[in-house]
Amino acid sequence: MSRWSTALTRAGVSDQGMRRDYGVQRKLVRRYRREEYLAARLLLPAELRPYVLAAVAFMHETDRRIDLGDVSARHEALRLWNGEVRAVLGGAKTGRDTLRALDDTVRRHPQMAGRVSDFLDGAPVEAGWRGFESEAELQTYVDCYSMPALMLTACLIGPLPGTEAYGAFERGCRQLIEAMQRTDFLADLPEDLQQGHIGIPRDELLRHGLDVEDLRERPEACLPAVERVVNAQAALADHVFWQARELPALVEAQYRPFLRALMAVQGLRLQAVKAAGGSVLESGARPAGSTTVKILWQEYRAFGKRQR
Numbered sequence: 001m002s003r004w005s006t007a008l009t010r011a012g013v014s015d016q017g018m019r020r021d022y023g024v025q026r027k028l029v030r031r032y033r034r035e036e037y038l039a040a041r042l043l044l045p046a047e048l049r050p051y052v053l054a055a056v057a058f059m060h061e062t063d064r065r066i067d068l069g070d071v072s073a074r075h076e077a078l079r080l081w082n083g084e085v086r087a088v089l090g091g092a093k094t095g096r097d098t099l100r101a102l103d104d105t106v107r108r109h110p111q112m113a114g115r116v117s118d119f120l121d122g123a124p125v126e127a128g129w130r131g132f133e134s135e136a137e138l139q140t141y142v143d144c145y146s147m148p149a150l151m152l153t154a155c156l157i158g159p160l161p162g163t164e165a166y167g168a169f170e171r172g173c174r175q176l177i178e179a180m181q182r183t184d185f186l187a188d189l190p191e192d193l194q195q196g197h198i199g200i201p202r203d204e205l206l207r208h209g210l211d212v213e214d215l216r217e218r219p220e221a222c223l224p225a226v227e228r229v230v231n232a233q234a235a236l237a238d239h240v241f242w243q244a245r246e247l248p249a250l251v252e253a254q255y256r257p258f259l260r261a262l263m264a265v266q267g268l269r270l271q272a273v274k275a276a277g278g279s280v281l282e283s284g285a286r287p288a289g290s291t292t293v294k295i296l297w298q299e300y301r302a303f304g305k306r307q308r
Contacts, residue, residue, distance in 0.1 A: 003041075003046070004023070004026060005019075006046060007046040007047065007049045007050055008022060008050055010046045010047040011046070011047045011048070011049070011050045011051065011108075012047075012108070013050060013104070018100065018101070018104055020097070021097040021100045021101045021104075022050045022053070022054060022101050022104075024097045024098075024101075025050075025053050025054045025056075025057035025097070025098060025101050026050070026053050028057045028060065028098075029053045029056050029057050029060070032060055033056055033060060035265065035292060036056050037053070037056075038293065038296050039258055039261055039262060039296055040052050040053055040056075040258070042296050042297070042299070042300040043257045043258040043261055043296065043299055043300060044157075044255070044258050045254050045255075048156060048157070050101075050105075051105045051108065051109060051156055052153050052156055052157075054098075054101040054102055054104075054105045055102070055105060055112070055152045055153045055156065056152075056153060057098055057101070058098055058099075058101075058102045058116075058152070059119070059149055059152055061098050062081065062119070062120075062123060063126070065077045065078065065081050066078045066081075066123060066126055066127040071127070071128050071130070074127040074128070075124065075127050075128065077127075078123050078124060078127045082120050082123070084096075084099070085099060085102070085116070085120060086117075086120070088100075088102070088103050089102075089103055089106060089113065089116065102116070109155075109156055111155050111160055111161065112152070112155055112156065115148065115151045115152050115155045116152065118148040118151065119145075119148040119149055119151075119152055121144075121148075122143075122144035122145040122148045123145065125140070125141055125144040125145045126141075126145045129141065129197070130196075130197045131197035131198055131199070131202065131212070132199065132200075132201040132202065133201065133202050133203065134201050134202070134203050135201050135203070135204070137201065138199070138201055139178075141181075142174075142177060142178050142181055143174075146177045146178070146180075146181045147173065147174055147177050149177075150173055150176070150177045150180075151170075151173060154169075154173050157251055157252075157255040157258065157259070158170075158173070158250070158251055158255075159250065159251070165250045168246075168250055169247070169250040169251070172243075172244045172246065172247035172250060173244075173247070175240045175241070175243045175244035175247075176240075176241065176244040176247060176263065176266070178237075178240045179237045179238070179240045179241035179244065179266060179270070180266055180269075181199070182199075182233055182234075182236060182237035182240075183234075183237050183266065183269050183270050183273055184199070185198065185199025185200060185233075186199075186200075186230055186233055186234060186237075186273045186280055186285065187269060187272070187273055187280065187284050187285045187286060188284060189280050189281055189284060190280075190281065190282065190283065190284050191284065193212070193215055193216055193281075196212070196216075197212070198212060198215070200229060200233060204229060204232070204233070205229065208225040208228055208229050209225060210222055210225050210226070210229065215281065219281055219282065222281070223278040223279075223281065224278065226278040226280075226281045227277045227278030230273065230276070230277055230278060230280055231274075231277065234270065234273050234274050237270055237273075238270060238274075241263075241266065241267070241270060244263070245263075247259060247263065248260045248263070257299040257300070257302065258299075260299060261295055261296050261299045264295045264299075265287075265292050265295055268287040268291060268292065268295070269285075269286070269287055271287070272285040272286055272287045273285045
């Protein structure tokens with residue numbers, strides 16, 4: 001029996017059609033979210049793995065649907081998807097394997113129902129995103145979309161609402177996702193700039209005498225100012241990331257390797273942005289893929305030793 005088949009069996013998924021649906025989500029995540037797939041495969045208990053992959057697949061499918069076309073097309077795609085998802089979770093039949101797996105996951109893990117609703121409620125912020133005028137807008141984006149997206153999976157490994165550790169866990173997740181989002185906006189600067197909007201607040205750019213048009217039309221002349229902006233934004237990311245450092249201690253021992261690895265990879269990504277500085281405008285910033293795999297493998301080996 002394969003590891004995946006064993007994981008489905010241990011998760012209690014016995015229906016053959018549902019096993020196929022979960023298998024499709026596994027393949028999708030392996031193809032498009034390889035780091036998340038490897039982390040789940042190596043570091044999560046087998047019985048939780050199908051449900052985490054189903055949540056990641058749903059998040060990816062939602063992002064894909066609201067990332068195409070102009071703003072009105074994105075909002076219309078979201079309106080249709082929102083209605084379809086909520087109908088399925090309400091008991092309607094569907095031909096979509098992603099939604100069948102999501103519905104099964106929510107039924108087995110009821111704490112996820114509210115997280116799906118929060119994610120869909122906040123998705124208009126992403127569908128209409130065209131950059132930020134201010135830091136306050138960035139914070140709203142993190143609260144309304146980034147945080148609910150993270151909690152789709154985090155709610156499966158964290159303490160349940162009402163428990164003593166829950167409040168601290170949720171605060172730690174909020175700090176972590178802000179650090180991750182700020183790092184993403186810096187690392188993705190060239191790609192976002194090509195699309196005409198970036199994740200650095202406009203008032204922060206203006207404070208250094210920059211605007212999006214400046215970055216696009218005369219990038220070389222902007223490099224000294226971009227260096228200062230990147231350093232300032234990376235420092236903010238570093239600050240909130242440091243505040244989340246105790247997060248792994250707030251979950252059960254079996255989930256700590258997964259969370260430690262996630263945070264270690266985030267630390268690497270932030271280091272890559274800091275090392276790139278102003279040159280992030282030209283080439284972005286990514287840690288070496290081999291380094292990421294090494295972190296996952298080290299946590300996997302350490303976890304295996306503790307289990308023996």
